[in-house]
Amino acid sequence: MTGRDENGDDGRRVGRRSRALKTAGLILAGALVLGMGTAGWAFWHLNANIKSVDIDNALGDDRPAKAVTTPSPSASASAPPLPTGALNILVLGSDSRSGEENRELGGGSSTGARSDTAMVVHIDGGRAKATVVSIPRDTLVTRPSCPLSSGGSTQVAYNTMFNSAYAIGGPVCAVKTVESITDVRMDHFIEIDFSGFAKLVDALGGVTVTTEEDIADEDSRLTLDAGTHHLDGTQALALARTRHGIGDGSDLGRIALQQKLVKALLEQISSTDLLTDPAKLYRVADAVTGSLTTDTGLDSLSELMSLGESLRSLSSDTVKTVTMPVVTAASDPNRVVADEPEASELWESLR
Structure with a gap:
């Protein structure tokens, strides 16, 4: 060669x-x-x-004092410090009628929406513990005058149902009404609708819940025997909406089921390693943001991620669920009113 x-x-x-x-x-x-x-x-x-509403601009300065937020001393110099101060977030679950998915899930065919679920989530200083306070939708309250996005404002209403605030004035009036009856500043507002909740549960792979009694509710379209069940998104939503198939059929029974779901979701999230499954992480994020309305302080992915990072120490074991103390209203056996002084003492503990 x-x-x-x-x-x-x-x-x-x-x-x-x-x-x-x-x-x-x-x-x-x-x-x-x-x-x-x-x-x-x-x-x-x-x-x-993410959709947002400028709550701060709409309500101005006539609000309870804002809590002092302190940065985390352990934050690195290369990253913004994470806040560690106490935080109050109003979380609403709305029965929005907008969109075919919401209507199929029980939102109905009419326009508008109501706040079927209302929870004040109080995160302690240090953000390692939290208290979730449910406000019954049937509570009779004094609804303050609320500014309207179209201009003008609503009239003050006495002895009216709590969830009428959202129906008549949207998130702004819901926040103002909660602050009026609690004297607690809502630092943030988060709303998720029917389809968003169902998609979130499905994206997480379902949720496991134990019920103490049989459930048969034609309105929520749910039938379950007493015991432990792994529910998909549609079933979990039906459980959150069930009231006529349990107990005395009041909103208090539904709240108890919703609080079970809160705990179960926290456990499901903590047991799911989303960081090792980018596809699932994206599905969860898409489900959450796709049906989310927030205040302008949380209306970006980076702000939501920062909030989530600051709450990384929370778990189902460190989250306490309670219901605002109420008694049957003298004027209507189907309505409740705040039980004083217990209700005021509860809100005082969250300031």
Whole structure:
């Protein structure tokens, strides 16, 4: 074999290797660009999902004092410090009639929405413990005058149902009414509708709940025997809406089921390692943001992520669920009123 043949053969092999390496490099570079583009699109999509209401601007300064928020002393110099101060968040579950999915899940065919679920989530200083206080929707309250987005304001209403605040004035009036009856500043507002809750449960792989009695509620479309069940999103939503199939059929029975769901969801989230499953993480994030309305302090993915990071020490064991103390209203056996002084003492403990 001549030197020319050897050099030519080596040259061809080197050339092929060179082209192969260049091709692999281009494929890798393309994959990186595609991955970055996909991540960028996902972030943009999730960010665009979130709807918000400017609660602070609408209500102005006529509100309870804002709690002092202190930064975490352990935060690194390269990252913004995480807040560790106490926090109060009004969480509403609305029976929105907008969209086919909500109507199919029981939202009905009419327009508008009501706050079927109302919880004040109080996070202690240090953010390692929390108290979730449910406010019965049938509670009779004094609803304050609320500004309307169309201009003007609502009239003060006496002895009216608590959930009428959302129906007549949306999130702004819901927040103002809660602050009026509790004298506790709501630092944030979060609302999720029927379809969003169901999608969240499905994205997490369902939720396991134990019921102490049989449930048969035609209105919520749920039938369950007493015992432990792993529910999908539609079933979990039906459980959250059930009231006529349990106990005395009042809203207090439904609240007890909702509080079970809160605990069960926390346990499901803590047992699901979302960071090792990007696809599931995206489905959960998409489910949450797709049906979410917040105040403007939480209307971006980065702000929600920062809040979530500050609450990383919370677990189902460190979250206490209670209901605002109430008694049957003298004016209507189907309505309740705050039981004083117990109700005021509860709200005082959250300030």
